[in-house]
Amino acid sequence: MENDDGYLYAYLIKERTFSSFEIYSSKLTFYLPFCKAIYHIGSWFKPGGFDAYMVMCIISIIFSALSIIILYLIFNKTMRLSNNVSILGCLFLLFSYGYWRYSSEADVYALSFFLIILIIFLISKNSQHTLKDIFLISLIASIAVAMYKPNFIPLFLIFSFYFIFYRKHKTLFVYLFVGGGFIITWYTIAFFFQENIGYMEYLAGGSIFNPGSPFMTLFVIGSNIVAVNFMFGIPEIAIFIQQKYPYNIITEEIFAAKQNGIFNYVAVFTLLTLLIISFLIFYKALKNRFDRSLSVHSITMILWIVIFSSIMAFMDPNSPEPWLILLLPITILVTIHIINPLFSNAANIKWLYGFIFLILVHNTIGGIMPIYSKKGDYIKQQTDWLVNNSQDNDLIVTLGSNTLHRYLMYNAKAQTISLERNVETEIEIIQSHILNKGKVYLTSELVMLDPVVRRRSKDIKRVDEFLEKYKIKPISSSNNKVYLLSYK
Numbered sequence: 001m002e003n004d005d006g007y008l009y010a011y012l013i014k015e016r017t018f019s020s021f022e023i024y025s026s027k028l029t030f031y032l033p034f035c036k037a038i039y040h041i042g043s044w045f046k047p048g049g050f051d052a053y054m055v056m057c058i059i060s061i062i063f064s065a066l067s068i069i070i071l072y073l074i075f076n077k078t079m080r081l082s083n084n085v086s087i088l089g090c091l092f093l094l095f096s097y098g099y100w101r102y103s104s105e106a107d108v109y110a111l112s113f114f115l116i117i118l119i120i121f122l123i124s125k126n127s128q129h130t131l132k133d134i135f136l137i138s139l140i141a142s143i144a145v146a147m148y149k150p151n152f153i154p155l156f157l158i159f160s161f162y163f164i165f166y167r168k169h170k171t172l173f174v175y176l177f178v179g180g181g182f183i184i185t186w187y188t189i190a191f192f193f194q195e196n197i198g199y200m201e202y203l204a205g206g207s208i209f210n211p212g213s214p215f216m217t218l219f220v221i222g223s224n225i226v227a228v229n230f231m232f233g234i235p236e237i238a239i240f241i242q243q244k245y246p247y248n249i250i251t252e253e254i255f256a257a258k259q260n261g262i263f264n265y266v267a268v269f270t271l272l273t274l275l276i277i278s279f280l281i282f283y284k285a286l287k288n289r290f291d292r293s294l295s296v297h298s299i300t301m302i303l304w305i306v307i308f309s310s311i312m313a314f315m316d317p318n319s320p321e322p323w324l325i326l327l328l329p330i331t332i333l334v335t336i337h338i339i340n341p342l343f344s345n346a347a348n349i350k351w352l353y354g355f356i357f358l359i360l361v362h363n364t365i366g367g368i369m370p371i372y373s374k375k376g377d378y379i380k381q382q383t384d385w386l387v388n389n390s391q392d393n394d395l396i397v398t399l400g401s402n403t404l405h406r407y408l409m410y411n412a413k414a415q416t417i418s419l420e421r422n423v424e425t426e427i428e429i430i431q432s433h434i435l436n437k438g439k440v441y442l443t444s445e446l447v448m449l450d451p452v453v454r455r456r457s458k459d460i461k462r463v464d465e466f467l468e469k470y471k472i473k474p475i476s477s478s479n480n481k482v483y484l485l486s487y488k
Contacts, residue, residue: 004403006106007410010053013039014410024190027206030146031108035059053410056106063114064103068094070117075335078124079297085343088356089335095360096331097367098224098324108148109324115144116154116328123162124297134174141175142182146190149206150322153311155179158304165296207315214313220320224327226274226359227367230267233257249401251445252378259376260369267366274358281355284348285338298336301329379407385476386441390414394439397430397485399446399463408443419446423459427466430485434470440485447472447483 012023013036023032035056043049068090075086093099102109122137123129129137141155156179163172184203191202231237232253241250257264294302305326316322342348370376382404386396394414398405408416417426433440449460467485476482 004401004406006053006056007403007406009035010051010056010106011406011410013056014052019193021194024193025206026187026202026204027149028108028147029149029186029190030143031111031148034111034147053106057104060102060107060110061104064099064110067110067114067117070114070121071331074117074121074124074332078121079295079336081335081340082343085335085340088339088343088352089331091356092334092339092359093327093331095356095363096225096327097227097363098320099327100363100368101371102321102324107321109321112144112148112151112325113328115140115147116151116325119144119155119159123159127166127168129168129171131174134171135178138175138179139182142179142186145183146186150325152183153308154304154325158300158307161300161303162296165299214317217309217313217317217323220318220323221326221330224320224324225330226271227267227363228271229253229370230257230260230264230366233260233264233370234268252401252403255378256370256373256376259373260365263365263369267362270358270362270365274355274362277351277355277358281338281342281348281351284351285342288341288345288348295336298333301332304329379403382444383408383411385482386414386443387411390441391439394441395430395433396441396443397426397446398443399449401445404443404445414441419463420459423462427462430466434485434487441475442472442483442485444481444483447481 009028009032012020012032016023016036018033018036023036025032035052038059039050039052039055042055071093072086072090075081075089076083081089094103099113104110119137119141122133122140126133141151141159144151144155156176160172160176163169163175187203188199191199194202197205232241232250234257238250238254238257260267308326312322339352342352374380379401386408390396390412392413396408396412396414396416397419398408398416399419405416405418408414417429419426430440446463471486473484473486474481475484
Protein backbone atom coordinates (compact mmCIF):
# COMPACT_ATOMS: atom_id res chain seq x y z
CA MET A 1 0.00 0.00 0.00
CA GLU A 2 1.51 3.30 -1.06
CA ASN A 3 1.64 6.75 0.48
CA ASP A 4 -0.38 8.99 -1.85
CA ASP A 5 0.92 12.24 -0.33
CA GLY A 6 4.47 10.95 -0.68
CA TYR A 7 4.14 10.51 -4.45
CA LEU A 8 2.66 13.99 -4.80
CA TYR A 9 5.55 15.42 -2.76
CA ALA A 10 8.11 13.47 -4.80
CA TYR A 11 6.50 14.69 -8.03
CA LEU A 12 6.73 18.32 -6.88
CA ILE A 13 10.33 17.88 -5.74
CA LYS A 14 11.34 16.39 -9.06
CA GLU A 15 9.30 18.59 -11.41
CA ARG A 16 9.10 22.01 -9.73
CA THR A 17 11.80 24.63 -9.18
CA PHE A 18 12.74 26.27 -5.88
CA SER A 19 10.82 29.37 -6.99
CA SER A 20 7.57 27.44 -7.56
CA PHE A 21 4.76 28.37 -5.16
CA GLU A 22 3.61 24.73 -5.07
CA ILE A 23 6.50 23.53 -2.93
CA TYR A 24 5.88 26.21 -0.28
CA SER A 25 2.50 25.01 0.95
CA SER A 26 1.23 26.73 4.06
CA LYS A 27 1.14 23.48 6.01
CA LEU A 28 4.59 22.18 4.91
CA THR A 29 6.33 25.49 4.20
CA PHE A 30 9.95 24.34 4.48
CA TYR A 31 9.56 20.55 4.25
CA LEU A 32 9.44 20.19 0.47
CA PRO A 33 12.22 22.78 -0.14
CA PHE A 34 14.34 20.91 2.44
CA CYS A 35 13.75 17.57 0.70
CA LYS A 36 14.35 19.15 -2.70
CA ALA A 37 17.68 20.52 -1.49
CA ILE A 38 18.74 17.03 -0.32
CA TYR A 39 17.52 15.61 -3.65
CA HIS A 40 19.67 18.08 -5.59
CA ILE A 41 22.71 17.49 -3.39
CA GLY A 42 22.34 13.77 -4.10
CA SER A 43 22.30 14.46 -7.85
CA TRP A 44 25.82 15.88 -7.56
CA PHE A 45 27.07 12.40 -6.66
CA LYS A 46 25.00 10.39 -9.14
CA PRO A 47 24.59 11.32 -12.81
CA GLY A 48 20.89 11.53 -13.58
CA GLY A 49 20.06 11.90 -9.89
CA PHE A 50 18.36 9.63 -7.36
CA ASP A 51 14.70 8.67 -7.18
CA ALA A 52 13.00 11.57 -5.39
CA TYR A 53 10.56 9.29 -3.58
CA MET A 54 13.37 7.08 -2.26
CA VAL A 55 15.35 10.15 -1.16
CA MET A 56 12.37 11.22 0.96
CA CYS A 57 12.08 7.70 2.42
CA ILE A 58 15.79 7.73 3.36
CA ILE A 59 15.35 11.14 5.03
CA SER A 60 12.54 9.64 7.14
CA ILE A 61 14.62 6.59 8.09
CA ILE A 62 17.55 8.75 9.23
CA PHE A 63 15.44 11.09 11.34
CA SER A 64 13.43 8.23 12.83
CA ALA A 65 16.66 6.59 14.00
CA LEU A 66 17.93 9.89 15.44
CA SER A 67 14.60 10.36 17.27
CA ILE A 68 14.99 7.02 19.07
CA ILE A 69 18.56 7.91 20.08
CA ILE A 70 17.51 11.28 21.51
CA LEU A 71 14.50 9.73 23.26
CA TYR A 72 16.89 7.30 24.95
CA LEU A 73 18.99 10.26 26.15
CA ILE A 74 15.85 11.94 27.52
CA PHE A 75 14.91 8.82 29.48
CA ASN A 76 18.41 7.92 30.64
CA LYS A 77 20.16 11.26 31.12
CA THR A 78 17.35 13.73 31.81
CA MET A 79 14.82 11.55 33.64
CA ARG A 80 17.51 9.33 35.24
CA LEU A 81 15.81 6.08 34.25
CA SER A 82 17.87 2.90 34.02
CA ASN A 83 19.34 1.66 30.74
CA ASN A 84 16.88 -1.23 30.52
CA VAL A 85 13.84 0.93 31.24
CA SER A 86 15.03 3.55 28.72
CA ILE A 87 15.53 0.90 26.06
CA LEU A 88 12.08 -0.62 26.69
CA GLY A 89 10.50 2.84 26.43
CA CYS A 90 12.28 3.46 23.12
CA LEU A 91 11.21 0.04 21.80
CA PHE A 92 7.59 0.81 22.74
CA LEU A 93 7.69 3.84 20.43
CA LEU A 94 9.78 2.13 17.74
CA PHE A 95 7.42 -0.85 17.45
CA SER A 96 4.22 1.22 17.67
CA TYR A 97 2.50 0.75 14.34
CA GLY A 98 2.17 4.41 13.37
CA TYR A 99 5.77 5.25 14.19
CA TRP A 100 7.10 2.10 12.53
CA ARG A 101 5.13 2.64 9.35
CA TYR A 102 5.95 6.32 8.88
CA SER A 103 9.60 5.87 9.85
CA SER A 104 10.27 4.92 6.24
CA GLU A 105 7.51 6.77 4.37
CA ALA A 106 8.04 9.76 2.07
CA ASP A 107 6.27 12.10 4.46
CA VAL A 108 6.93 14.77 7.06
CA TYR A 109 6.09 12.83 10.22
CA ALA A 110 9.54 11.31 10.94
CA LEU A 111 11.22 14.71 10.68
CA SER A 112 8.46 16.22 12.80
CA PHE A 113 9.03 13.62 15.55
CA PHE A 114 12.76 14.33 15.51
CA LEU A 115 12.41 18.09 15.90
CA ILE A 116 9.88 17.81 18.74
CA ILE A 117 11.95 15.20 20.61
CA LEU A 118 15.02 17.40 20.16
CA ILE A 119 13.15 20.38 21.68
CA ILE A 120 12.05 18.27 24.65
CA PHE A 121 15.67 17.23 25.20
CA LEU A 122 16.99 20.80 24.98
CA ILE A 123 14.32 22.17 27.32
CA SER A 124 14.45 19.40 29.92
CA LYS A 125 18.18 18.68 30.14
CA ASN A 126 18.72 21.85 32.16
CA SER A 127 16.25 23.97 34.09
CA GLN A 128 18.66 26.92 33.98
CA HIS A 129 18.60 28.19 30.41
CA THR A 130 20.88 30.94 29.16
CA LEU A 131 19.72 33.46 26.59
CA LYS A 132 21.78 31.55 24.02
CA ASP A 133 19.96 28.31 24.94
CA ILE A 134 16.52 29.89 24.55
CA PHE A 135 17.50 31.50 21.26
CA LEU A 136 18.58 28.09 19.91
CA ILE A 137 15.44 26.35 21.22
CA SER A 138 13.23 29.06 19.72
CA LEU A 139 15.01 28.82 16.37
CA ILE A 140 14.63 25.03 16.16
CA ALA A 141 10.99 25.21 17.32
CA SER A 142 10.20 27.78 14.62
CA ILE A 143 11.82 25.60 11.97
CA ALA A 144 9.75 22.65 13.23
CA VAL A 145 6.57 24.70 12.74
CA ALA A 146 7.71 25.78 9.27
CA MET A 147 8.30 22.13 8.41
CA TYR A 148 4.86 21.06 9.66
CA LYS A 149 2.43 23.70 10.90
CA PRO A 150 0.52 21.49 13.45
CA ASN A 151 3.80 21.33 15.42
CA PHE A 152 2.81 24.75 16.74
CA ILE A 153 0.38 23.08 19.15
CA PRO A 154 2.92 21.07 21.18
CA LEU A 155 5.88 23.41 20.73
CA PHE A 156 4.28 26.72 21.65
CA LEU A 157 0.97 25.91 23.35
CA ILE A 158 2.07 22.87 25.37
CA PHE A 159 5.81 23.23 25.98
CA SER A 160 5.28 26.71 27.41
CA PHE A 161 4.13 24.87 30.53
CA TYR A 162 7.69 23.66 31.09
CA PHE A 163 8.76 27.26 31.71
CA ILE A 164 5.63 28.04 33.73
CA PHE A 165 6.23 25.08 36.05
CA TYR A 166 9.86 26.12 36.51
CA ARG A 167 8.66 29.71 37.16
CA LYS A 168 10.75 30.99 34.26
CA HIS A 169 8.32 33.63 33.06
CA LYS A 170 10.94 35.86 31.42
CA THR A 171 12.38 32.83 29.67
CA LEU A 172 8.89 31.92 28.46
CA PHE A 173 8.42 35.43 27.09
CA VAL A 174 11.71 35.25 25.18
CA TYR A 175 10.85 31.77 23.86
CA LEU A 176 7.44 32.87 22.56
CA PHE A 177 8.63 36.25 21.26
CA VAL A 178 11.75 34.99 19.49
CA GLY A 179 10.06 31.79 18.23
CA GLY A 180 7.06 33.75 17.00
CA GLY A 181 9.36 36.24 15.26
CA PHE A 182 11.18 33.45 13.46
CA ILE A 183 7.88 31.83 12.40
CA ILE A 184 6.62 35.10 10.90
CA THR A 185 9.97 35.50 9.13
CA TRP A 186 9.85 32.01 7.58
CA TYR A 187 6.27 32.43 6.38
CA THR A 188 7.01 35.90 5.02
CA ILE A 189 9.93 34.54 2.98
CA ALA A 190 7.77 31.70 1.63
CA PHE A 191 4.91 34.10 0.86
CA PHE A 192 6.99 35.87 -1.80
CA PHE A 193 6.79 32.69 -3.89
CA GLN A 194 2.98 32.51 -3.67
CA GLU A 195 0.48 33.42 -6.38
CA ASN A 196 -3.09 34.73 -6.06
CA ILE A 197 -3.27 34.54 -2.27
CA GLY A 198 -3.19 37.19 0.47
CA TYR A 199 -0.57 37.20 3.23
CA MET A 200 -2.96 36.55 6.12
CA GLU A 201 -4.75 33.84 4.12
CA TYR A 202 -1.41 32.12 3.49
CA LEU A 203 -0.30 32.53 7.10
CA ALA A 204 -3.54 30.99 8.40
CA GLY A 205 -3.77 28.35 5.66
CA GLY A 206 -3.08 24.64 5.82
CA SER A 207 -5.80 23.78 8.30
CA ILE A 208 -8.15 21.09 7.01
CA PHE A 209 -11.48 20.44 8.67
CA ASN A 210 -12.35 16.81 8.11
CA PRO A 211 -15.51 16.18 10.16
CA GLY A 212 -16.02 12.78 11.72
CA SER A 213 -17.09 11.08 14.89
CA PRO A 214 -15.19 12.19 18.03
CA PHE A 215 -16.13 8.82 19.51
CA MET A 216 -13.72 7.19 17.04
CA THR A 217 -10.79 9.14 18.48
CA LEU A 218 -9.73 6.46 20.98
CA PHE A 219 -9.82 3.83 18.24
CA VAL A 220 -7.73 6.04 15.95
CA ILE A 221 -5.14 6.67 18.67
CA GLY A 222 -5.09 2.96 19.49
CA SER A 223 -4.61 2.07 15.81
CA ASN A 224 -1.41 4.11 15.81
CA ILE A 225 -0.10 1.85 18.60
CA VAL A 226 -1.41 -1.53 17.40
CA ALA A 227 -2.13 -2.31 13.75
CA VAL A 228 -5.69 -2.92 12.58
CA ASN A 229 -5.01 -3.28 8.83
CA PHE A 230 -5.60 -7.03 9.02
CA MET A 231 -9.28 -6.42 9.82
CA PHE A 232 -9.94 -5.46 6.19
CA GLY A 233 -9.02 -9.04 5.24
CA ILE A 234 -11.81 -10.51 7.38
CA PRO A 235 -14.97 -10.38 5.19
CA GLU A 236 -17.46 -9.72 8.01
CA ILE A 237 -15.43 -6.76 9.30
CA ALA A 238 -14.80 -5.37 5.80
CA ILE A 239 -18.54 -5.44 5.02
CA PHE A 240 -19.33 -3.71 8.31
CA ILE A 241 -16.80 -0.95 7.60
CA GLN A 242 -18.15 -0.44 4.08
CA GLN A 243 -21.69 -0.11 5.43
CA LYS A 244 -20.68 2.14 8.31
CA TYR A 245 -18.53 4.45 6.16
CA PRO A 246 -20.12 4.38 2.68
CA TYR A 247 -18.12 7.39 1.42
CA ASN A 248 -14.67 5.93 2.15
CA ILE A 249 -12.75 4.15 -0.60
CA ILE A 250 -11.11 1.11 1.02
CA THR A 251 -10.41 -1.00 -2.07
CA GLU A 252 -6.63 -0.86 -1.52
CA GLU A 253 -6.91 -1.83 2.15
CA ILE A 254 -9.18 -4.80 1.42
CA PHE A 255 -6.96 -6.00 -1.45
CA ALA A 256 -3.76 -5.79 0.63
CA ALA A 257 -5.29 -7.48 3.67
CA LYS A 258 -6.75 -10.34 1.59
CA GLN A 259 -3.22 -11.25 0.48
CA ASN A 260 -2.31 -11.68 4.15
CA GLY A 261 -4.44 -14.84 4.23
CA ILE A 262 -4.40 -16.87 7.43
CA PHE A 263 -2.20 -14.29 9.12
CA ASN A 264 -5.26 -12.05 9.48
CA TYR A 265 -6.73 -14.56 11.93
CA VAL A 266 -3.37 -14.96 13.67
CA ALA A 267 -3.44 -11.18 14.13
CA VAL A 268 -6.85 -11.46 15.80
CA PHE A 269 -5.27 -13.80 18.35
CA THR A 270 -2.20 -11.60 18.90
CA LEU A 271 -4.40 -8.51 19.29
CA LEU A 272 -6.62 -10.15 21.91
CA THR A 273 -3.56 -11.49 23.75
CA LEU A 274 -1.95 -8.06 23.63
CA LEU A 275 -5.07 -6.42 25.06
CA ILE A 276 -5.20 -8.93 27.93
CA ILE A 277 -1.51 -8.48 28.76
CA SER A 278 -1.91 -4.67 28.54
CA PHE A 279 -4.73 -4.75 31.12
CA LEU A 280 -2.70 -7.04 33.39
CA ILE A 281 0.34 -4.77 33.21
CA PHE A 282 -1.77 -1.69 33.83
CA TYR A 283 -3.40 -3.40 36.80
CA LYS A 284 0.01 -4.37 38.18
CA ALA A 285 1.20 -0.77 37.78
CA LEU A 286 -1.81 0.55 39.70
CA LYS A 287 -1.44 -2.11 42.38
CA ASN A 288 2.32 -1.59 42.68
CA ARG A 289 3.30 0.72 45.51
CA PHE A 290 5.27 3.55 44.00
CA ASP A 291 5.29 7.33 44.06
CA ARG A 292 2.27 8.44 42.05
CA SER A 293 3.20 12.13 42.21
CA LEU A 294 3.38 13.70 38.77
CA SER A 295 6.62 15.24 37.56
CA VAL A 296 6.84 18.28 35.29
CA HIS A 297 7.34 15.85 32.39
CA SER A 298 4.22 13.86 33.24
CA ILE A 299 1.99 16.91 33.73
CA THR A 300 3.18 18.41 30.45
CA MET A 301 2.58 15.16 28.58
CA ILE A 302 -0.94 14.85 30.02
CA LEU A 303 -1.70 18.44 29.03
CA TRP A 304 -0.34 17.69 25.57
CA ILE A 305 -2.71 14.75 25.13
CA VAL A 306 -5.74 16.61 26.52
CA ILE A 307 -5.25 19.91 24.64
CA PHE A 308 -4.18 18.33 21.36
CA SER A 309 -7.08 15.84 21.48
CA SER A 310 -9.57 18.64 22.19
CA ILE A 311 -8.40 20.52 19.09
CA MET A 312 -8.12 17.53 16.76
CA ALA A 313 -11.43 15.99 17.86
CA PHE A 314 -13.01 19.10 16.32
CA MET A 315 -10.79 19.39 13.23
CA ASP A 316 -10.05 15.80 12.15
CA PRO A 317 -11.11 13.08 14.61
CA ASN A 318 -10.91 10.06 12.30
CA SER A 319 -7.68 10.34 10.25
CA PRO A 320 -4.78 8.49 11.92
CA GLU A 321 -1.93 10.68 10.58
CA PRO A 322 -2.66 13.90 12.52
CA TRP A 323 -2.80 11.85 15.73
CA LEU A 324 0.60 10.21 15.21
CA ILE A 325 2.43 12.76 17.30
CA LEU A 326 0.51 11.69 20.43
CA LEU A 327 2.59 8.51 20.37
CA LEU A 328 5.35 10.59 21.95
CA PRO A 329 3.56 11.76 25.13
CA ILE A 330 1.92 8.33 25.43
CA THR A 331 5.34 6.66 25.24
CA ILE A 332 6.80 8.98 27.87
CA LEU A 333 3.88 8.40 30.26
CA VAL A 334 3.96 4.61 29.74
CA THR A 335 7.70 4.55 30.38
CA ILE A 336 7.58 6.72 33.51
CA HIS A 337 4.44 5.34 35.15
CA ILE A 338 4.23 1.73 33.97
CA ILE A 339 7.55 0.35 32.72
CA ASN A 340 9.80 2.07 35.27
CA PRO A 341 7.99 1.10 38.50
CA LEU A 342 7.27 -2.45 37.33
CA PHE A 343 10.86 -3.06 36.27
CA SER A 344 12.00 -2.69 39.89
CA ASN A 345 10.27 -6.02 40.64
CA ALA A 346 12.00 -8.98 39.00
CA ALA A 347 8.70 -10.87 38.72
CA ASN A 348 7.33 -8.20 36.39
CA ILE A 349 10.29 -7.97 34.02
CA LYS A 350 9.22 -10.94 31.89
CA TRP A 351 5.76 -9.39 31.51
CA LEU A 352 7.29 -6.14 30.24
CA TYR A 353 9.57 -7.86 27.73
CA GLY A 354 6.67 -10.05 26.63
CA PHE A 355 4.48 -6.97 26.19
CA ILE A 356 7.02 -5.22 23.93
CA PHE A 357 7.73 -8.44 22.01
CA LEU A 358 4.02 -9.02 21.40
CA ILE A 359 3.63 -5.46 20.06
CA LEU A 360 6.44 -6.26 17.62
CA VAL A 361 4.88 -9.58 16.55
CA HIS A 362 1.35 -8.24 16.20
CA ASN A 363 2.32 -5.12 14.25
CA THR A 364 4.50 -7.21 11.95
CA ILE A 365 1.74 -9.71 11.17
CA GLY A 366 -1.27 -7.42 11.31
CA GLY A 367 0.18 -4.20 9.89
CA ILE A 368 3.56 -4.22 8.21
CA MET A 369 3.15 -7.49 6.28
CA PRO A 370 -0.11 -6.43 4.53
CA ILE A 371 1.09 -3.00 3.44
CA TYR A 372 4.58 -3.96 2.28
CA SER A 373 3.71 -7.24 0.56
CA LYS A 374 4.47 -7.01 -3.18
CA LYS A 375 1.48 -9.16 -4.08
CA GLY A 376 -0.69 -6.92 -1.89
CA ASP A 377 0.38 -3.73 -3.67
CA TYR A 378 -2.93 -2.91 -5.34
CA ILE A 379 -1.75 0.35 -6.91
CA LYS A 380 1.36 -1.14 -8.51
CA GLN A 381 -0.61 -4.02 -9.98
CA GLN A 382 -3.23 -1.60 -11.32
CA THR A 383 -0.67 0.67 -12.96
CA ASP A 384 2.17 -1.58 -14.18
CA TRP A 385 1.01 -1.59 -17.82
CA LEU A 386 0.57 2.18 -17.93
CA VAL A 387 3.92 2.87 -16.28
CA ASN A 388 5.71 0.56 -18.73
CA ASN A 389 3.84 1.45 -21.95
CA SER A 390 2.54 5.03 -21.82
CA GLN A 391 4.60 7.71 -23.57
CA ASP A 392 5.23 11.43 -23.10
CA ASN A 393 2.51 12.50 -25.54
CA ASP A 394 -0.16 10.23 -24.01
CA LEU A 395 -2.85 11.12 -21.47
CA ILE A 396 -3.99 8.94 -18.53
CA VAL A 397 -7.39 9.60 -16.95
CA THR A 398 -8.25 8.35 -13.46
CA LEU A 399 -11.19 8.69 -11.11
CA GLY A 400 -11.58 8.08 -7.38
CA SER A 401 -8.29 7.03 -5.83
CA ASN A 402 -5.81 9.76 -4.88
CA THR A 403 -3.13 7.14 -4.41
CA LEU A 404 -3.49 5.75 -7.94
CA HIS A 405 -3.64 9.23 -9.47
CA ARG A 406 -0.53 10.49 -7.66
CA TYR A 407 1.39 7.25 -8.23
CA LEU A 408 0.84 7.63 -11.98
CA MET A 409 1.68 11.33 -11.87
CA TYR A 410 5.07 10.44 -10.45
CA ASN A 411 5.89 7.16 -12.23
CA ALA A 412 4.26 7.30 -15.68
CA LYS A 413 5.71 9.23 -18.62
CA ALA A 414 2.25 10.38 -19.71
CA GLN A 415 0.35 13.31 -18.27
CA THR A 416 -2.15 12.11 -15.63
CA ILE A 417 -5.43 13.83 -14.75
CA SER A 418 -8.39 12.97 -12.53
CA LEU A 419 -12.03 13.52 -13.44
CA GLU A 420 -12.91 13.96 -9.77
CA ARG A 421 -11.20 17.33 -9.52
CA ASN A 422 -12.37 19.92 -12.06
CA VAL A 423 -14.45 17.80 -14.39
CA GLU A 424 -15.17 20.39 -17.12
CA THR A 425 -11.54 21.48 -17.34
CA GLU A 426 -10.33 17.88 -17.46
CA ILE A 427 -12.88 16.97 -20.16
CA GLU A 428 -11.55 19.85 -22.29
CA ILE A 429 -8.03 18.43 -21.89
CA ILE A 430 -9.24 14.99 -23.00
CA GLN A 431 -11.09 16.36 -26.04
CA SER A 432 -8.09 18.44 -27.07
CA HIS A 433 -5.82 15.42 -26.73
CA ILE A 434 -8.05 13.24 -28.92
CA LEU A 435 -8.31 15.96 -31.57
CA ASN A 436 -4.51 16.09 -31.67
CA LYS A 437 -4.39 12.32 -32.28
CA GLY A 438 -2.96 11.57 -28.87
CA LYS A 439 -3.72 8.36 -26.99
CA VAL A 440 -6.06 8.66 -24.00
CA TYR A 441 -5.94 5.80 -21.49
CA LEU A 442 -8.61 5.16 -18.86
CA THR A 443 -7.83 3.26 -15.67
CA SER A 444 -10.07 0.31 -14.82
CA GLU A 445 -11.59 2.08 -11.81
CA LEU A 446 -13.08 4.70 -14.15
CA VAL A 447 -14.82 2.10 -16.32
CA MET A 448 -15.77 -0.30 -13.51
CA LEU A 449 -16.71 2.50 -11.15
CA ASP A 450 -16.43 2.00 -7.41
CA PRO A 451 -19.91 2.54 -5.87
CA VAL A 452 -18.29 4.81 -3.27
CA VAL A 453 -17.13 7.22 -5.99
CA ARG A 454 -20.58 7.20 -7.55
CA ARG A 455 -22.15 8.08 -4.19
CA ARG A 456 -19.78 10.88 -3.26
CA SER A 457 -19.00 12.56 -6.59
CA LYS A 458 -21.44 15.30 -7.57
CA ASP A 459 -20.08 15.31 -11.16
CA ILE A 460 -20.41 11.59 -11.84
CA LYS A 461 -23.42 12.05 -14.16
CA ARG A 462 -21.38 14.47 -16.24
CA VAL A 463 -18.60 11.87 -16.48
CA ASP A 464 -21.12 9.22 -17.60
CA GLU A 465 -22.54 11.56 -20.26
CA PHE A 466 -19.08 12.34 -21.58
CA LEU A 467 -17.92 8.72 -21.77
CA GLU A 468 -21.08 7.66 -23.64
CA LYS A 469 -19.90 9.67 -26.66
CA TYR A 470 -16.72 7.65 -27.03
CA LYS A 471 -15.60 4.11 -27.70
CA ILE A 472 -13.88 2.43 -24.76
CA LYS A 473 -11.64 -0.45 -25.77
CA PRO A 474 -9.70 -2.72 -23.36
CA ILE A 475 -6.07 -2.95 -24.48
CA SER A 476 -4.19 -4.50 -21.55
CA SER A 477 -3.92 -8.29 -21.34
CA SER A 478 -3.44 -8.16 -17.56
CA ASN A 479 -6.21 -8.83 -15.05
CA ASN A 480 -6.28 -5.11 -14.27
CA LYS A 481 -7.61 -3.70 -17.52
CA VAL A 482 -6.48 -0.49 -19.16
CA TYR A 483 -8.82 1.10 -21.67
CA LEU A 484 -8.23 3.24 -24.72
CA LEU A 485 -10.66 6.11 -25.36
CA SER A 486 -11.49 7.03 -28.98
CA TYR A 487 -14.30 8.40 -31.15
CA LYS A 488 -17.15 5.99 -31.93
